[in-house]
Amino acid sequence: MSHQEIIQYVPFLSFVHPSFWHNLTELKLNVDRLNENTKQIYGRFTYREDIGSVFEVDGTSFNKDPDDEHFYLNVTGTVMNKNTIEDFKNIDKASLLNSLGEIIWQNIKTKTWIEYPNTLLNFFLLSFADLKKFHYYYWFAFPTPSQPTVHLKEKSTALSEHFNNKYLSQISEEYQALDVRQRCFFIISADSNNVQVHKLSDVFNKENGEMKIDISNLYFAFSDPSNSENPGWSLRIFLAALLEHSLQLYQSEIKVVGVRIAKNGSVEKSRLFTIITPQSTESVNGKAWVGWERNNKGNFGPKLANMSASMDPVRLADTSSDLNIKLMQWRLVPKLDVEVMKKTKCLLLGAGTLGCHVARDLLAWGFRHISFIDNGKVSFSNPTRQVLFNYEDCLNGGQMKAVAAAENLKRILPTVVSNGSALHIPMPGHPIGESLKEETISNIKQIVEAIQEHDVIFLLLDTREARWLPTLLAAHYGKITVNAALGFDSYLVMRHGLGYAEINSDVRSSYVDGSQLGCYFCNDVTAPGNSIKDRTLDQQCTVTRPGVAAIAGALAVELLVGLLQHPQRINAPAPYNLTEEDSSFDGVLGPIPHSIRGFLHSYQTVTPTCAKFKQCIACSNVVLAKYKEEGIEFLMKVFNSGTYLEEITGLKELHLTAEIADVLTFSDED
């Protein structure tokens, strides 16, 4: 009926509070640096009956003196932080444990533990901190002699089956009155009249290993971390120490109580173990030690704390920025596709006032791949209006704008992919001399490559003619193009239609198909001449009311996002009337106009819509076909002549046949 089973101990489950890693990191970075110090730290476990065998460390573990938490016992331990993962892996775990054990065994042999029972319990933490990734490799050990092996006479029983309520509350009272450092291991004595709780030193005779109380009335008690029918780990070393101290205890039946306390102070859930001690004294010698914790897979190996999500500042910046956009989706626009912004690559031609504003707003919307092309340098007049540049960027002749813009964007959000190329964009009607031919061809190739690599092209340049080449290329490669241009107190923001789209002669009354929309040049009946040639200095850079650039830049990005959130994307129709009740043209963020023209003077905006022009000098099929056929040859012809484009598109005839005296073209100077 009674089966003698070998006692099974419930091992500690280590539980690390995030603040522990914070403090370890702090110490490593600021105090220890490369020194491999072993440090004394504290851990704790609870003997509460509603919590299992958990061993906890947190930020306060590094304190000089630990706090005394209610129903917890503090345990002294050591942390050894290795500098490399190899050191961590290669250190001899077995001999480490044995050397720790040696020190503890000394304590046992010199009987110090009887006076100070809390010194019997120890823990060790081996760690390696990868502070680039915020990965912490760690391994706890709770050193205890592997011997003796003891048996249970029978299954353990609840203490309430053994003692009556009066005894139980007496034990509870006296136990809680014990000094915290005596609660680890202590004695309960009970006879028919009375029950009492004693410190070890009151019961143990240190000289001769005998008990001052009759063993039959003695219960060897310990604060039990376990809350199951098996005892916690601390019992193992208690038994080893007991047997080392007292020969009297060999080959006998001893009663052990694992104290577990309820929140209200009751000890009724404590456990009574009847233990049969071994016959031979040989095994108890403190030579072999065990206690390394098993990992999550149940093997003897280290554990990993991956703290990068909460500790790596770069990752925190990234996830926090993303969170802002997710909030928009969760709380306001459930159908918002938050991923499309992340995946869309934007190329910004022009890193000036418009370029800087557009880049900032793209970042805010969650775009993470933003490139710049600009041939200029940051000058002293720039930083006040061009919001990616600082005073420092102007020094030493000035940084290249495209490069500085990309660098500074990364200083706002480290995880953005951003680069800048300093390239001159060749323009129609600006002839290219022989000496510059090679460079120009190389530039063209880089521009072509850049346009191919990105999904969206922003035209944010400061002249009309510079926009010609990228418009053509974007149409050829089928990229979404957003164009913004500034006047002194006016602006234009627009999206281009699709290149190679067949011109649809159906005239619709309420909208124009996205693919049919005109480009920047569709409204023009003259080719871009050399507008800069006779300009004075102050006309060469567009001078605008500062708000205009901010407004236009912001609208350009909002237009793009609206487009990306529309199921038809680049083909999204442009309604003539945006305020109409009909929502059939709407994307998730509403309808997408073709163009927005704003006039700051009167605080007005209008949203004109126009279709492609069959004879457009930039996006018409005629021109695109020429490029497809002749490539760079064609381009060079255009750059070197102010009239070539008018010839091939038939505009020349158009001029002759129509009486166009003053054609108002919307250019940057207006």
Add this chain to the structure above:
Amino acid sequence: MIDHEFISLEAFISSAESFVKISDRIHDDWKFHRDYDKQSYYIKKDTFIKHADELFKAEFNIFYNLSYGVPSFSFNIWESSGSLLSLEDIRRMSLIEIKEKDFYSVITQQEHPVFGRPYFVMHPCQTLELLASLPDSKNIIVTFLSLITPLINLKLPLEYGLL
């Protein structure tokens, strides 16, 4: 006690103190922390949560949100290694009982205004409305918790009601 504009810091502190007194009596583990210099006032409870044979630690806070002038609820849950659970993990494990469509609008992860580390925070927008709808509250913290506990899987012992 509840001003329709906001709840004063003093009101929060006195409610927190009475609340923690009861907590101590029934051993409910709520503790009041105050730091005059850092202007931080909060009550905190650490507890273990069990889910599918795995043990997690949860920390619940009710802190005084200076910008909104209301109590705010924040929490974190981590596994034994110390690494924090993500909001998606928590929602999936139903450690917090909120319908999915409401979940993300009610709880967000942000840098905690008091602790400066990532925490899950319940959005304070509706708090004032909710509290104002219960004007006879004897203790703001108890009222506040009673509104949250259906969502958060946090047991609020009856003893608090006997204030």
